[in-house]
Amino acid sequence: MLSVADLKKGTKLILDGDPYVITAFDFVKPGKGQALYKCKMKNMVSGSTLDRTYRSGESFEPAGMDERDMEYLYKEGTHYTFMDQVNYEQVVMEEDTVGDAKNFLLENTKVSVLLFGEKPIGVTLPNFINLRVTQTDPWLKGDTSGSDSKPATVETGYVLRVPPFIEENEIIVIDTRTGEYSTRVKG
Amino acid sequence: MHSGFLHRRAHVIQAVRQYFIERGFLEVETPVRIPANAPEEYIDPVSTLPWQLQTSPEICMKRLLCRGYEKIFQICHCWRANERGSRHLPEFTMLEWYRSNADYHDLKKDCIGLLQHIANVCTEDSCFSRNGIKINPNNAWLNISVQESFLRFSNTDALTSVKNGQFDDLLTSLIEPALEKENVPVFLTDYPAQMAALAQISHDNPDFAERFELYVGGVELANGFSELTDYLEQKSRFEKANQIRRHLGKNELPLPEPFLKELSAMPPSAGIAMGIDRLVMLAIGADSIDQVVAFTPESL
Numbered sequence: 001m002l003s004v005a006d007l008k009k010g011t012k013l014i015l016d017g018d019p020y021v022i023t024a025f026d027f028v029k030p031g032k033g034q035a036l037y038k039c040k041m042k043n044m045v046s047g048s049t050l051d052r053t054y055r056s057g058e059s060f061e062p063a064g065m066d067e068r069d070m071e072y073l074y075k076e077g078t079h080y081t082f083m084d085q086v087n088y089e090q091v092v093m094e095e096d097t098v099g100d101a102k103n104f105l106l107e108n109t110k111v112s113v114l115l116f117g118e119k120p121i122g123v124t125l126p127n128f129i130n131l132r133v134t135q136t137d138p139w140l141k142g143d144t145s146g147s148d149s150k151p152a153t154v155e156t157g158y159v160l161r162v163p164p165f166i167e168e169n170e171i172i173v174i175d176t177r178t179g180e181y182s183t184r185v186k187g
Numbered sequence: 188m189h190s191g192f193l194h195r196r197a198h199v200i201q202a203v204r205q206y207f208i209e210r211g212f213l214e215v216e217t218p219v220r221i222p223a224n225a226p227e228e229y230i231d232p233v234s235t236l237p238w239q240l241q242t243s244p245e246i247c248m249k250r251l252l253c254r255g256y257e258k259i260f261q262i263c264h265c266w267r268a269n270e271r272g273s274r275h276l277p278e279f280t281m282l283e284w285y286r287s288n289a290d291y292h293d294l295k296k297d298c299i300g301l302l303q304h305i306a307n308v309c310t311e312d313s314c315f316s317r318n319g320i321k322i323n324p325n326n327a328w329l330n331i332s333v334q335e336s337f338l339r340f341s342n343t344d345a346l347t348s349v350k351n352g353q354f355d356d357l358l359t360s361l362i363e364p365a366l367e368k369e370n371v372p373v374f375l376t377d378y379p380a381q382m383a384a385l386a387q388i389s390h391d392n393p394d395f396a397e398r399f400e401l402y403v404g405g406v407e408l409a410n411g412f413s414e415l416t417d418y419l420e421q422k423s424r425f426e427k428a429n430q431i432r433r434h435l436g437k438n439e440l441p442l443p444e445p446f447l448k449e450l451s452a453m454p455p456s457a458g459i460a461m462g463i464d465r466l467v468m469l470a471i472g473a474d475s476i477d478q479v480v481a482f483t484p485e486s487l
Binding site: 005026027028029030031032033034035036038053056057 | 228435
């Protein structure tokens with residue numbers, strides 16, 4: 001168990017069954033009064049935030065988190081299935097939990113999945129990921145519109161801005177942290 | 188020569204010293220390691236078995252009043268276990284001053300004079316600053332009773348909130364944020380009698396004590412009161428504090444017996460403790476107490 005002395009920014013604990021991370025913390029103590037531990041916390045599953053004030057003597061259950069190397073297998077409806085690379089167990093994640101990562105997930109992509117107990121609560125992709133362009137308009141030489149980028153759709157269905165010289169079927173590198181074009185893979 | 192925060196800190200401390208010396212106060216030193224502090228419900232001394240480090244120099248300074256010293260001040264280190272936050276260090280610097288034949292009204296006058304002196308001597312615009320707000324001690328100060336502040340800012344009766352155990356919560360979540368917006372220093376005055384600590388109960392209303400806290404920019408800077416001189420009453424408050432500590436699962440603290448014995452010889456007096464680190468914070472506009480000390484405990 002954790003005590004109030006363990007509370008600080010970044011501490012993960014369980015509240016009403018959900019994992020929370022402390023995003024802001026302060027210790028206050030009015031003159032001659034009792035110590036109060038003021039926390040801003042974020043629900044690690046839903047992302048919602050709340051404020052809580054604790055007193056000396058309270059205790060907390062630490063939120064045990066486990067990060068596992070997994071491979072993305074397939075999607076069925078709004079369920080995404082991943083497979084643990086060590087024990088080959090499969091876990092299923094809701095589309096909401098996968099979040100923006102779904103824009104870059106191709107079958108067999110290696111990812112890292114954050115587990116709270118048995119429950120997957122987040123997925124982290126490699127910072128850079130290669131995807132094939134499936135649709136983009138050709139670059140018209142002599143285009144005088146002055147535009148230095150154009151829309152392109154990649155094989156996951158994600159649409160982003162790319163330089164005008166990118167052609168269909170080319171493979172490009174996307175920064176998954178920003179969702180932006182990084183470079184093209186010469187091949 | 189650079190004029191970093193340690194230069195400004197030294198300047199504030201020197202100005203404090205100058206202020207009291209010029210007004211006839213005697214600077215004293217008392218032992219920091221003592222057999223017993225004044226037991227309090229929520230203040231945990233640092234133990235150096237079998238004695239303790241002082242949580243405040245009050246016990247020894249009041250014994251000096253009993254010996255006939257009339258106006259004394261001290262700037263010293265104090266220790267309070269497990270207190271660490273943006274305004275708390277477990278080891279911090281305290282200013283305390285005492286006047287005999289005086290009450291808490293006299294201390295309020297001292298506060299006004301001292302803070303005006305510090306602001307005028309140690310800041311460029313004669314103002315303290317906190318969260319972008321300028322607090323000018325040269326303008327008329329606000330004096331608001333605890334009861335009035337609770338009725339105004341929390342819509343509750345202060346005495347009821349003490350009974351319900353909500354006093355500290357309401358104070359920190361509603362009252363202090365309201366005081367944060369004031370651009371003059373604020374006396375929050377006449378605390379409920381249950382929070383009298385070592386203060387005299389008010390002659391006019393026994394539900395309240397002659398105790399005040401000084402707030403500047405929402406920062407609690409000082410706690411002053413008319414001193415309780417009744418030996419039996421003081422002893423029973425200490426014992427009650429120990430009862431509450433036991434109830435909270437904390438260790439009971441030894442009583443400062445020589446202090447209690449001499450208390451009946453103490454003239455009517457008033458005393459106050461001011462956090463020097465916080466005063467420096469306000470003078471230089473620092474957000475955190477970490478910014479005004481040479482070393483934080485984490486950096487040692």
